[in-house]
Amino acid sequence: MADDMGQVPEVQAPATASGSKYAWPAERRVLGTEVRRVDGPAKARGAAKYTYDINRPGLLHGLILRSPHAHARVRSIDLSAAAAAPGVRATLVIAEPGAKVMYQGDEVAALAATSEDTARDALRAIKVDYEVLPHLATVEQAMRPEAPVVFEGGNTRTSDVQEEGDLEAGFAAATHVVEGLYSTQVQTHVCLETHGCVCEWDGDRLTAWVSTQAVHGTREGFAQSLGIPQSNVRVICEYMGGGFGSKFGPDAQGLACARLAKAANAPVKLMLDRKDEHLAGGNRPSAYARIRAGAAADGALTAFDAQTWGTGGAGQGAGFPLPYIYVFPNRRVVHTDVYTNAGPQRAMRAPGHPQGCFITEVLMDEIADRVRMDPVAFRLKNLPAEAPNAMWRRYFEMAAAQFGWSRRHATGDVTPGPIKRGFGCAANRWGGGGRGTRAQCEILPDGSVVMRSGTQDLGVGTKTLMAIITAETLGLPVDAVRVELGDSNYPFSGGSGGSTTAPSVSPAIRVTASKALEALAARIAPGLGVAPESIVARDGRVRSTASPSTSLTWREACQRLGTEPVSVDGEWEAGLSASGTSGVQMAEVEVDIETGITRVTRVLCVQDCGLIVNRMAAESQCLGGIIGGIGFALFEHRLLDPNTAQMVNPNMEWYLVPGLSDIPDIQVTLVDQPGRGVIGIGEPPAISTAAAVANAVANAIGARVRSLPITPDRVLAALRTDRAGGTE
Amino acid sequence: MNHPTPSSRLVYGAHCAHLRHKGMYVTSLEAADAAVADSYHATSYWCTCTQKALGPDGQPVAADRCHPGSGRACCAG
Numbered sequence: 153m154a155d156d157m158g159q160v161p162e163v164q165a166p167a168t169a170s171g172s173k174y175a176w177p178a179e180r181r182v183l184g185t186e187v188r189r190v191d192g193p194a195k196a197r198g199a200a201k202y203t204y205d206i207n208r209p210g211l212l213h214g215l216i217l218r219s220p221h222a223h224a225r226v227r228s229i230d231l232s233a234a235a236a237a238p239g240v241r242a243t244l245v246i247a248e249p250g251a252k253v254m255y256q257g258d259e260v261a262a263l264a265a266t267s268e269d270t271a272r273d274a275l276r277a278i279k280v281d282y283e284v285l286p287h288l289a290t291v292e293q294a295m296r297p298e299a300p301v302v303f304e305g306g307n308t309r310t311s312d313v314q315e316e317g318d319l320e321a322g323f324a325a326a327t328h329v330v331e332g333l334y335s336t337q338v339q340t341h342v343c344l345e346t347h348g349c350v351c352e353w354d355g356d357r358l359t360a361w362v363s364t365q366a367v368h369g370t371r372e373g374f375a376q377s378l379g380i381p382q383s384n385v386r387v388i389c390e391y392m393g394g395g396f397g398s399k400f401g402p403d404a405q406g407l408a409c410a411r412l413a414k415a416a417n418a419p420v421k422l423m424l425d426r427k428d429e430h431l432a433g434g435n436r437p438s439a440y441a442r443i444r445a446g447a448a449a450d451g452a453l454t455a456f457d458a459q460t461w462g463t464g465g466a467g468q469g470a471g472f473p474l475p476y477i478y479v480f481p482n483r484r485v486v487h488t489d490v491y492t493n494a495g496p497q498r499a500m501r502a503p504g505h506p507q508g509c510f511i512t513e514v515l516m517d518e519i520a521d522r523v524r525m526d527p528v529a530f531r532l533k534n535l536p537a538e539a540p541n542a543m544w545r546r547y548f549e550m551a552a553a554q555f556g557w558s559r560r561h562a563t564g565d566v567t568p569g570p571i572k573r574g575f576g577c578a579a580n581r582w583g584g585g586g587r588g589t590r591a592q593c594e595i596l597p598d599g600s601v602v603m604r605s606g607t608q609d610l611g612v613g614t615k616t617l618m619a620i621i622t623a624e625t626l627g628l629p630v631d632a633v634r635v636e637l638g639d640s641n642y643p644f645s646g647g648s649g650g651s652t653t654a655p656s657v658s659p660a661i662r663v664t665a666s667k668a669l670e671a672l673a674a675r676i677a678p679g680l681g682v683a684p685e686s687i688v689a690r691d692g693r694v695r696s697t698a699s700p701s702t703s704l705t706w707r708e709a710c711q712r713l714g715t716e717p718v719s720v721d722g723e724w725e726a727g728l729s730a731s732g733t734s735g736v737q738m739a740e741v742e743v744d745i746e747t748g749i750t751r752v753t754r755v756l757c758v759q760d761c762g763l764i765v766n767r768m769a770a771e772s773q774c775l776g777g778i779i780g781g782i783g784f785a786l787f788e789h790r791l792l793d794p795n796t797a798q799m800v801n802p803n804m805e806w807y808l809v810p811g812l813s814d815i816p817d818i819q820v821t822l823v824d825q826p827g828r829g830v831i832g833i834g835e836p837p838a839i840s841t842a843a844a845v846a847n848a849v850a851n852a853i854g855a856r857v858r859s860l861p862i863t864p865d866r867v868l869a870a871l872r873t874d875r876a877g878g879t880e
Numbered sequence: 881m882n883h884p885t886p887s888s889r890l891v892y893g894a895h896c897a898h899l900r901h902k903g904m905y906v907t908s909l910e911a912a913d914a915a916v917a918d919s920y921h922a923t924s925y926w927c928t929c930t931q932k933a934l935g936p937d938g939q940p941v942a943a944d945r946c947h948p949g950s951g952r953a954c955c956a957g
Contacts (some may be wrong), residue, residue: 252938369905376928467940471921496933504922585909646907
C-alpha cells in the first residue's frame with residue numbers, strides 16, 4: 153500500500169480486510185463526497201430538540217448551590233427556609249456537615265422548584281456555615297516548601313523518571329544547547345451546550361435526557377450511582393452541542409437531578425449555566441516544562457532533559473507526552489502533578505497532546521535557529537525513521553508546497569513598519585481507532601429504510617455518516633434513509649471519545665446495511681426466479697446481475713415483502729476501520745509590535761483519516777479543531793485570583809474564545825486513504841495549531857513567546873527581553 | 881429491544897469498583913494505544929458514588945488512590 157500511495161518508508165498502513173464480503177466498495181458513489189448534514193435543516197429551524205429544549209409536563213427546574221470558597225469545611229447547612237419557599241418541591245444536601253469543598257464551584261446542595269426564578273430565589277435562602285481553610289490557587293503556591301498540605305499525601309506527586317539512552321553522552325555530542333521554560337494555560341471546554349439533563353421517573357424506572365458523549369455509559373453511571381438496575385434506566389440524547397471530552401457520565405448534576413425528580417415525584421431539568429460550566433465542567437490542565445536540549449552541528453538532535461509539571465486542579469493529573477514526535481536519542485523526563493484548589497480537569501480534545509506539541513515544536517524551532525536550518529528541513533531530519541501510519545515527511549513536503557513555505561524569511565521580519573509577518577509549522581499524531589458498535593436496520597414494505605444505533609452525535613455529523621453509509625450500501629439517495637441514534641434502547645455503541653466514533657460506527661453500519669440487503673434479496677429472489685446472491689441495489693433500483701432484464705425500483709422490490717419488513721442486527725467488523733493518523737499544519741500571522749496584537753491570517757492543514765466518509769464533515773472537523781487551536785494559542789485562559797482561587801473570568805465576555813473576525817483563511821487538505829478503512833479525526837486537527845501559530849509569531853517578531861496564550865502583553869514583553877535584530 | 885453488549889472494559893480488578901475514567905466507556909480499537917490510553921497519566925477519574933472527581937470522603941479519586949490498600953473507607957473491592 154505504501155508504494156501504491158507513494159508514501160515514505162515510515163508508512164505501515166494495515167491491509168484492508170479484503171476477504172470480507174462487507175468490504176468498502178471499490179467504486180464509491182456517495183462515500184467521500186461532500187454531503188450536507190441530514191439534520192441541518194432541523195437545527196436551522198429550531199426543530200432539533202437538545203436537552204435544554206426538553207420540557208415535560210409538570211417540569212421543575214433544578215439548581216445547584218456551589219461553594220464560593222476554594223477550600224472549606226461545611227460546619228452546618230440549613231435548607232429549611234429554602235424548602236419552605238413557595239414553589240420549591242424538593243431539596244438535597246450534597247456536602248453534608250463535616251464534608252470539605254475543594255474548589256470554587258464544588259457542589260454543596262440542590263433544589264427543584266416550579267420555575268428557574270423561584271429556584272434561584274430559594275437557592276439564596278440556603279444557609280451554609282463554612283470554615284474557610286487554606287487554599288492553593290496556583291502551581292507556584294502549591295509547590296512552595298512551606299505550602300499548607302491541602303491534599304492527603306501531599307500537594308504534588310512526582311512520576312518515575314522516564315529515561316532512555318545516555319544523557320551525558322548526548323549533551324557531550326551537542327554543538328548547540330538550548331534551555332528554556334515553556335508553558336501552556338488551563339483552558340476550559342466551553343461547550344456551546346452546557347452540561348445538564350432532564351430526569352423523569354415512572355415508578356422505579358428513570359428516563360434521562362442528557363447532553364452526553366456516552367449514552368450507554370451514562371445509563372451505566374445512573375444505575376451504578378442510584379443503585380438501580382441498568383435495565384430501569386433509559387438515556388436519550390438525540391442532539392448535542394459539543395462535549396470535547398467533558399461529558400461522559402451523569403456527573404454530579406445528573407445525580408442531583410435524578411434524586412430531586414424522585415423526591416418531587418416530577419420531572420426536573422437541571423442545566424449548568426456558563427459560570428458553573430467554567431468552574432465545574434472540566435478543563436485542560438496546564439503544562440510547564442523546563443527543558444535543556446542539544447543538537448549536533450548537522451542538526452541531529454542529541455539530548456533532551458526535562459522537568460515538567462502542571463495542574464489538573466483538585467487531585468487530578470496533568471501529564472502530557474514529551475518530547476512529541478521527534479527523536480531525541482538520549483532523553484530524560486521527570487513529571488510532577490501539582491494539585492490546586494480549582495475545578496478538576498477532564499479529558500479535552502486530544503488529552504495532553506496540544507501541550508506536548510506546543511512545547512516540543514517551539515523548542516524545535518529554537519534549536520533550528522541555533523543550527524541555522526530551515527524549520528521544515530530540521531524536522532525532516534529528526535523525524536522517527538519509522539512510525540506506524542505516520543506520514544509526516546510526505547505531509548511536511550505537501551504542506552510546504554501548498555503553503556508557499558519557500559517564501560518564509562529568517563527569524564525576524566525585517567520589513568519596515570509595525571506589522572510583522574511570519575510562518576510557523578507543527579505536526580501531530582493520534583490513534584483514532586474504534587470498535588464494538590452494533591446497529592439495527594429495517595427495510596419496510598413501503599420502501600423506507602431505518603438505520604438505528606445507540607451512538608450519539610456530538611454535533612460532528614454522525615447521523616449524516618450513518619445515512620451516507622446506508623445509502624451507499626443500499627443504492628439509495630442519502631435522504632431516503634432515516635437515522636435514529638442517541639437512545640440507550642438502541643443497539644450498543646461506546647462513548648464518543650478518543651476520535652473513535654466514526655471508526656466504531658461506520659463498519660457497523662456497513663455490515664448491518666449489507667445484511668439487510670441480503671435479507672431483502674433472500675425474500676424477493678424466489679419470486680423473481682433468480683438467485684439471491686445475484687441481487688444488487690444501485691441508483692434506486694434492485695437488479696439481478698444474472699438476469700439483466702430483472703430490474704425493479706427500490707419501492708417495487710420492497711413491496712414484495714408484503715406485510716413483514718426486513719429487520720436485521722449487525723455489528724462492527726475488523727478490517728473496515730483502523731487506528732493511526734498523522735498531520736501537519738502551517739500558520740501565517742501578522743503581529744503588531746506596537747500593540748502586541750497577533751492576528752492569524754492563514755492556516756494550512758494536511759491530515760489523513762483513512763477512508764473519508766463525508767468530505768464536508770471531515771473538513772469541518774479540521775476547521776473546528778484549528779479554530780479551537782487558535783483559541784488555545786491566543787485567547788483562552790482560565791484566570792484564578794491568586795488570593796482567593798476564584799475564577800475572575802467565568803463567562804464568555806472575559807474568557808475569550810475566537811470570534812468570526814479571528815478566524816483566518818483555512819485550507820484543509822485531506823489525504824484520502826480508502827485502503828485503510830475509517831479512522832477518527834476529531835482530535836488530531838486541534839493538536840498542532842497553537843504550536844504552528846507560536847512559531848509563526850517568533851518568525852514574525854524575532855522574539856519568542858514560550859507561554860500560551862500569546863497575549864499582547866506577552867508579545868511586548870518578549871520583544872523587550874528577547875528581541876532579535878531588524879524588527880524596527 | 882434487547883441487544884447484547886460487547887465485553888465490558890469496566891475493569892475492577894485491583895481498583896475500587898466505583899472508580900471510573902473515560903477509557904472505560906470508549907470502545908477503542910486498541911486498549912494499549914498510547915494516544916488514547918493516556919500512558920502519560922493525563923487520565924481524569926471520577927467516582928460513581930458522587931459522580932465527581934472527589935470521592936464520598938472528599939478526597940480526589942484516581943487509580944493510585946482508590947484500591948483496597950489505600951485505607952479509604954469508601955473503597956469497594
